[in-house]
Amino acid sequence: xxxxxxxxxxxxxxxxxxxxxxxxxxxxxxxxxxxxxxxxxxxxxxxxxxxxxxxxxxxxxxxxxxxxxxxxxxxxxxxxxxxxxxxxxxxxxxxxxxxxxxxxxxxxxxxxxxxxxxxxxxxxxxxxxxxxxxxxxxxxxxxxxxxxxxxxxxxxxxxxxxxxxxxxxxxxxxxxxxxxxxxxxxxxxxxxxxxxxxxxxxxxxxxxxxxxxxxxxxxxxxxxxxxxxxxxxxxxxxxxxxxxxxxxxxxxxxxxxxxxxxxxxxxxxxxxxxxxxxxxxxxxxxxxxxxxxxxxxxxxxxxxxxxxxxxxxxxxxxxxxxxxxxxxxxxxxxxxxxxxxxxxxxxxxxxxxxxxxxxxxxxxxxxxxx
Numbered sequence: 001x002x003x004x005x006x007x008x009x010x011x012x013x014x015x016x017x018x019x020x021x022x023x024x025x026x027x028x029x030x031x032x033x034x035x036x037x038x039x040x041x042x043x044x045x046x047x048x049x050x051x052x053x054x055x056x057x058x059x060x061x062x063x064x065x066x067x068x069x070x071x072x073x074x075x076x077x078x079x080x081x082x083x084x085x086x087x088x089x090x091x092x093x094x095x096x097x098x099x100x101x102x103x104x105x106x107x108x109x110x111x112x113x114x115x116x117x118x119x120x121x122x123x124x125x126x127x128x129x130x131x132x133x134x135x136x137x138x139x140x141x142x143x144x145x146x147x148x149x150x151x152x153x154x155x156x157x158x159x160x161x162x163x164x165x166x167x168x169x170x171x172x173x174x175x176x177x178x179x180x181x182x183x184x185x186x187x188x189x190x191x192x193x194x195x196x197x198x199x200x201x202x203x204x205x206x207x208x209x210x211x212x213x214x215x216x217x218x219x220x221x222x223x224x225x226x227x228x229x230x231x232x233x234x235x236x237x238x239x240x241x242x243x244x245x246x247x248x249x250x251x252x253x254x255x256x257x258x259x260x261x262x263x264x265x266x267x268x269x270x271x272x273x274x275x276x277x278x279x280x281x282x283x284x285x286x287x288x289x290x291x292x293x294x295x296x297x298x299x300x301x302x303x304x305x306x307x308x309x310x311x312x313x314x315x316x317x318x319x320x321x322x323x324x325x326x327x328x329x330x331x332x333x334x335x336x337x338x339x340x341x342x343x344x345x346x347x348x349x350x351x352x353x354x355x356x357x358x359x360x361x362x363x364x365x366x367x368x369x370x
Contacts, residue, residue, distance in 0.1 A: 001044065003312050004115045004124040006108040007031055008050035011128050014101040017093050021264060022142045024101070026298040027128050029332065033302045034309055036325035042313055046121060050108035050128070052100065053150070057110060060153040061146055061178060066137040070144060074099035086139035102145035105129055109147040112289045113154050116249060123288040123312050127305050130253040130293030132172040133199060141170065141198060148291060149178040152251055156184055163247035164188065165238060165281060167274075168255025168293040169265035171202025171218065175253075181212040186245045188238055190230065192258070192267050193220035204364050214369050217241060219361060222354045223266035226346045227273025229358045230258075234277050236362045240370055242284045250285035254278065255293025256304040260344055264296050270341035271304055278308050288312070299333045307339065 012028035034040060040047055058067055072079045073087055076096030082088040087098075105128045112124035132148050133141030152162050152175075164179075166172035166189040179185035194200040208216035219233050242250070256274065258267040282288060290308065295301035310317050319339050326334055346354065 001123065001314065002046070002121040003044060004046040004048050004112065004121045005034070005040065005309060006048045006050050006111050006124060006126045008104060008108070010104060011050070014097050015095060016142070017095055020093065021296040023298060026295065026301040027292070029298055029329065030127055030302040030305045032328070033306045033321070033325055036322040037306060037310070037317055039306070039309055039313065039315065042315070045313055048111060048115070050104055050126070051111065052103035053107035053110055057150060057154070058103070058106065058145055061136055061149045062134075063137040070099050070102065070139075085137060087144070091142055092139040092144065098144060105131060106145050106147040106150055109151040109289075109291060110154055112291075113151040116287045116289050117155060117158060117160065123282070123285070123290065125290040125309055125312060127292040129291035130168070130255060132166060132168065132253055132293065133170070133174045135174050135177060140174065143174065146174045146178065148172070148175050148251060148253060151289065152179070152185060155249055160248040161246065162186075162249050162251055163242055163245055164251045164253070166191070166253040166255070166293075167234075167258065167277060168253055169258040169262065169267050170197060170255070170294060171199055171220075172253060173199045173201045176202070176206065176216050179212065180208055180216055181210045183211045183215050186215050186217070186241060186247065188217045188219070188241060190219040190221065190233060192225070192265050193222060195220075196223050197265055204361050204368070207368055217365060217369055219365065221267065221361075222357050224268050224346055224350065225354055225358070226268045226344060227270055227276070228345060229354060230267075230269055230273050231276050233358055233362055234280065237365055239280070239284060244370075247286065249287045249289060250281065251289045251291065252281050253291050253293045254305070254308055255295060256300050257294035257296055259295075259297065259300045259304070260341070262295065262297050262300060264294070268344060268346060270344050271307055271339075272341060272343050274304055275307050275311065278311050282311060303339055
């Protein structure tokens with residue numbers, strides 16, 4: 001299977017500022033681990049230099065006035081009235097190059113969409129993408145431009161049916177909002193319940209409106225949910241939905257802030273459940289665009305997205321991290337020296353409470369949507 005990895009060294013030159021949890025350096029770290037495993041020289045894999053999106057591309061979703069404010073913020077100086085657009089708050093700071101960063105990330109997702117839709121490759125991965133919270137006229141949740149929405153919109157213009165699968169710990173609210181009233185896009189988000197986590201949305205009752213009724217599916221999961229329950233919920237809901245919808249292309253957001261050691265969420269996944277679900281997405285996808293997403297413990301990000309790229313290329317990697325890579329990054333926290341996590345499973349009365357909750361959510365979705 002031919003694949004494409006879209007990347008630029010420029011990803012890592014942007015900085016949200018000291019103390020901000022989103023570190024673009026994690027993309028460079030992921031790239032270097034993928035490279036250390038020899039996964040950038042595979043016969044059927046293309047390495048594609050990311051190019052910025054054009055303004056007209058951003059207007060596929062975002063309002064003109066919002067884009068103008070974001071352009072003004074590119075200097076790194078606070079913009080009067082920026083707060084009306086969510087720009088300048090702690091989550092969404094003004095920093096030098098914020099517009100350039102957003103264009104580059106979005107351009108990479110558009111390149112992935114073009115390569116897959118044209119048939120040049122069967123699957124493409126933009127690890128910088130998946131910024132799923134941005135709304136049409138507002139920055140939100142570290143996201144300024146919603147690259148999944150723009151990539152999907154470009155495919156809709158070509159007459160494609162698209163399924164979007166989001167496994168980030170946070171609900172993919174911006175993508176849901178963009179396609180809430182259409183039957184051309186099926187959005188599925190498995191995430192920590194909005195009762196406990198930003199953005200406070202994504203309940204199972206949110207199923208779309210008008211022509212979109214039944215085409216928005218949310219699987220809110222309880223805090224401490226582990227691999228077993230995550231994989232159960234995914235397998236019960238996602239394959240039958242994809243089978244009935246029959247997409248031309250699947251777009252997936254592979255956020256890893258759902259992992260046990262991530263500082264911003266409360267789910268307890270590991271690379272084990274993550275890889276099982278990524279393999280299933282690969283099986284379900286006639287053609288596949290994979291995007292990055294959340295992940296604020298950078299060693300989790302590098303290890304998980306290396307594993308995801310290996311799965312896209314049907315490669316089974318050794319568990320020992322390459323020695324040269326560990327020597328290059330002695331301070332980054334790869335303490336175990338392993339690519340994969342040890343299995344983790346919740347036990348006891350709390351697990352049974354979680355199991356009942358997840359079963360109830362799955363049953364309700366089956367009744368309402370399937």
